[in-house]
Amino acid sequence: MPPRESPSTPRWCVVGRSAAAGGFAAVEIDDQGARSPEIPIPADGLAEFVSAREAEAPRRWVWADTPAVYPGLLSAGVRVERCHDLRLCHQILRSSELVGDRSAVRAATQWAVPSEAAEEPRAPLAPALFELEAEARSVRRPSVPESLPEALAEFDRQRAAIDSAAEPNRIALLLAAESVGALIAVELTSAGVPWDAEEHDRILSEALGPRPAPGAKPAALLAVGEEVRAALGDPAASLDSPPKLLRALRAAGVEASSTSRWELAEHEHPAIPPLLLYKKLARLLAANGWNWLDEWVRDGRYRPVYVPGGVVTGRWASSGGGALQIPRQLRPALRADPGCLLVSADVSQLEPRVLAAMSGDRAMAAAGAGRDLYAGIVESGAVATRQDAKIAVLGAMYGGTSGDSGRLVPRLRRAFPAAMRLVDDAAAVGEQGGIVTTWLGRSSPPPGDEWRGVQAAASLPGAGRREEEHARRIARDFGRFTRNFVVQGTAAEWALAWMGELRRRLFAFEPSPGEAPMAASGPVFSARPHLAFFLHDEVIVHAPRAHAEAVAGAIEESAQAAGRLLFGDAPVDFRLDLRISERALKD
Known part of the structure; x- marks a missing residue:
């Protein structure tokens, strides 16, 4: 036209x-x-x-x-x-x-x-x-x-x-x-996120010791490092180089295949406890230490850079500041401006609730109605304990087939057949190299040429057991990917709807009269409640104290509105853990 x-x-x-x-x-x-x-x-x-x-x-x-x-x-x-x-x-x-x-x-x-x-x-x-x-x-x-x-x-x-x-x-x-x-x-x-630089420095000093000179390591890290070397019997052991550390561990009788903290925790040796502490302190220093504080916090604000859709499922990623990796240890540094409060909310068991809504599984929806979903699964008789319920649900969504997951997931199939059918079907599509799609329409990427080459090689007349087993293994891996894609991707869509509705409601608040209580937040947000932080299933709103209770109501109403927008009248309760405080503390 x-x-x-x-x-x-x-x-x-x-x-x-x-x-x-x-x-x-x-x-x-x-x-x-x-x-x-x-x-x-x-x-x-x-x-x-x-x-x-x-x-x-x-x-x-x-x-x-x-x-x-x-x-x-x-x-x-x-x-x-x-x-x-x-x-x-x-x-x-x-x-x-x-x-x-x-x-x-x-x-x-x-x-x-x-x-x-x-x-x-x-x-x-x-x-x-x-x-x-x-x-x-x-x-x-x-x-x-x-x-x-x-x-x-x-x-x-x-x-x-x-x-x-x-x-x-x-x-x-x-x-x-x-x-x-x-x-x-x-x-x-x-x-930006209201950030207390003095509190951040206090937390670092408490964990690591006083701020060291440029290029030097903090006292606590040095001391723990010496404990590790003494336990290994190697005064010159390098703790920051994975290959060298692995050699030192094996020389001390620790037959580890990697230096990941998950694997190290499975070994018994006097060097393991201080080594795990060393790795924790080193991670804090590297990811959120004093250099991070100098670079990312200015005028009482931490301003990370988010990348919407940065992960293939539609989840957000980060291109600076590590907003998705802030450790719980630093949460006390998130502090509201004077006269303001932080209203924090995270969704309890978001992905299982999304799965219940997508699949139309009324039994799973009922298990989470107005309560902890895992406790509801226990009450349904599917499993015996809350921990079992959590293991079973995560195994169902991520394709766990061994250990406790392998034992418990079949019980969910009997108790919640519609929900399990949805993820099982998605996994079957992936195992065949197919594509799955989220509730609103984001489709998974197909497997690459290498994946298809492995499958083709396994079907050739001369293929042996090794090629066939390799093909089956990576087919199952891709099935686990598509199994989770539909749930994680739809949960990301729900979170966008939640934030979008909350954003609209927050801007309808009348601006605070007089001097802007949150001046460092800039001209648009200095006098109104506004979103300050987001992490997959959690939001934090920075609000004038007088608006805090109403903001909590808006967060709750926005969550239910997001559910209706995506899933209509599906009887799924998106349950929130709401907190109003000066500092963003999370249990």
Whole structure:
């Protein structure tokens, strides 16, 4: 359809760079697809333009990459209600099995992440089921086109892909949730986490000793290191080099195959307890020690950088600051500004509750209604203890087949057949090299060429037992990946819906009169309750003291609203652990 002038009630406003305008340009689009003429925006005028349009009537802002545009708007005091992030939405649409025609989106390789430019994304040979490696490492955003013509063309491709979907409303909801997540991620960085640097220093000094000179190790670390060397009988043992440490352990009679703390804990030797303590202290120093404090905390705020959709299931990752890895030991350093409080909430057993909702398993939903889900499973008679219930549920979602998991999971199949059928079916698809899809439409990557090569080799006439066993093992590994993908990915979608609804409710609070109580949070958030921290199933809101109780109510209401948005009238209770305090302490 050719552009028409003067659209009625603009629904979208596409913004991009413009060489002709010397800054930005925008095109507004209405529900019928009518487009306005191109609107030039000076390089320093984007915040004023966006603010004026938002005051008229909120519309969905369409831009290439939220972190490239939104921080400048927030710095100027401009917040937007909704956006459509072309970069994030492209990654979903090019892979989603719900989309009928992905050809045009796939062909636009300039919008794909680098590893996807030549072909569709592939999962590794044996995916990390818990995806901790992806969360811990630094994740970088790919660069994408920023010009207005490129943005308009990509938006057209994406709208056509959505229209071709078997369930366009479902995939559109996922894209909206992913895009509001992009806004929230930038807002979290902009507002920052209120951080007590003196308390952080006190915690470090208590654990490690006084801050050492640059390049030196703290006294406590040195002392524990000497204990380890004495127990090993090797005064020169290197404790920071895994290969050298492994050699020293074996020389002392500890036949460990790695230096991971999980494996070391299985061995009995006088060197093991101090070595585990040494590794804990060394991790604290490296990840969140004084150098981290100097780099990441300024003016009473810790400002991590989040990456929405940074993990293949849709979970967030981090590209700086390690927000997803803050140890419990440092939680007391999260301290509200004077006159304010932190309202913290985390969801009890989020993934099992999501599984109950997805599968329609009323028995599992009833087990978690208004109570701890694991306790409810015990009351159902499926298992004997809460610990057994936890082991069984985690085994069901992550594919545990040995030990206690192997003993307990079959009991869940009898007690909760619908829930178990969903994850078992997802695992069976993965074992055959297939693709599974979350509730709203994010699809798993297929296995890579190496995986397929192993399966093909095992089916050749001359294949032996070794090749066949290897093929079966990696098939089961991929089945465990797809088994968990559908649950973890849908839980990530629920969390986005929860935060999106909470974000909307928080901004409806009247700003605090007089001097802004949270001035360090910036012009948009200095006087209103706002999200300050997010970790998969946990949020922390920084709020003026007078609003704290109402904020707790908004968090609870937002959780239930997210459940209704995704699962309709499914009888699943998303139970929250709510706390209001000056410091973010977590049991």
